[in-house]
Amino acid sequence: MSIYDVHGFVISVEGPADRVFAREYGYFKASDVPRKVDLFVKVNERHDFLPTTVWGYNKGMLIPFDENENTLWYDEGVELIKEYLIHFCEFLMWWPDKTWLHAGAVERNGKAYVFTGEGGVGKTSSVLNLVRAGYNYLSDDFLLINNAGVAFPFPRRVHIFDYNLEDEEIAKRALGLRRLYYIPICKVINVGVKLSPSKYVKYAFEKLRERTMLRIELSKLFPGCKIASPTPISKIFFLRREKIENIRVEEFSHDIKEFIRKIIFVNMYEWGDCLREYYRYVYLFGVNNWRIENKIQHDMNIFYDAFKKAEIYIMAIPENFNLLKVDLSLLLNLE
Structure with missing residues (x-):
């Protein structure tokens, strides 16, 4: 035990x-x-x-x-x-003053930089980019934050997706010589997803693609990297893919409640299988849990308090653009 x-x-x-x-x-x-x-x-x-x-x-x-x-x-x-x-x-x-945010994050000089958005948009790539540049790691998938706007480290093995393996250094450290056959297999699967003649064949290829995701120790990818301590959030970037030619970063100028609504439902989508199972238990066994049923309001309250002092940006990324190939620290004006 x-x-x-x-x-x-x-x-x-x-x-x-x-x-x-x-x-x-x-x-x-x-x-x-x-x-x-x-x-x-x-x-x-x-x-x-x-x-x-x-x-x-x-x-x-x-x-x-x-x-x-x-x-x-x-x-x-x-x-x-x-x-x-x-x-x-x-x-x-569950914590009374903390909650999960579907995000990656890094830290430098006592400031946390958070990257949130839907799955596959580039959160892990952003974190890998900045950790390689000397930033300290906080998370790459789910981040714990509190209502005072502090990001807490959540170091698990890092998700490495097929598109991350386009970076030669990461591919070599994650796979060694296995990359010589692993990467071509990933490419064949991606072609299968794009060219599948039916939705059932496409679904099969998508399931195969899910199985190509790796989990690698951070220290194996970047020897000597450090895990950050709990750190106040300085900037939040909401990532999304668009049909554009260059990365575009704009400060979010609307009501913060609109931004929080976006990320709340990104979170809920990620917990979708757990929520469905909870409702099945309610139907079958009559269970009751006010924390789960009030999760949206609980998270919304924490996000609202947490993000009051942070700078919020919308980061539009060209489709199929690899974030590991750009100086993200310079582009985003990070310290």
Whole structure:
């Protein structure tokens, strides 16, 4: 059994899932016995059937969605299916003054720079670009922020997508000699996605493309890089892809509530599978959880307070443009 303290939310993990948590949450592993555990993760020993399953697998989980429950039961083996178990654990994490933002972030000179937007828009590429330039790492996928506008480090293994492998240095460090066959395979899959004769074939290729995503230790990609401490947010960039020729960065001049609405629903989209499963539990088992059902309002309140003092920008990026090939620090006027 191991204990992980994620900025005040404490998880106790038992069984083979602990190997996965140790790999992804090693930064948060605690040596002291906590006074209170918020979530227990245990191997299933008492239930004949666990209702949350992954399509194509016979392994399952019982998610403690009800506010009076705090133990996630899992069948041995489910922890190996992508990031399924950890994803639900992160959805269950809750703080009164903090929340998740679907974003990557870096830090330098006591200022945090945040990159948010929908999946695949360039958040990870922005972070990799700046960490290589000497910035300190905060996150590349989900970032924890509080209502005082502070970004908290969330160092897990970095997501490396097929388009990140276009960078020779990253490809070499992530894959070594394997890149000689791995990258051509990725290209063939992408061609399959574009030229598929039917939606079913395209779906199959898209699922294959998902499996090409790598998770690599940050220290392997950039030896000597540092993890930042909790840092006030200085600038936020909302990334989006457009049919333009050059990157365009404009300060957001509208009501901040409009900006928050954008990122709230980007967040909700990323949690979509967890929310659907919660509503299924409500229907099947009558569970009740006010934290989940009030998540939008809770997050909106924190974002509103957090972003009051930050500079907000819209960053329009040409389609298919690789953000690893530009001096992002100079372009965005970062310190």
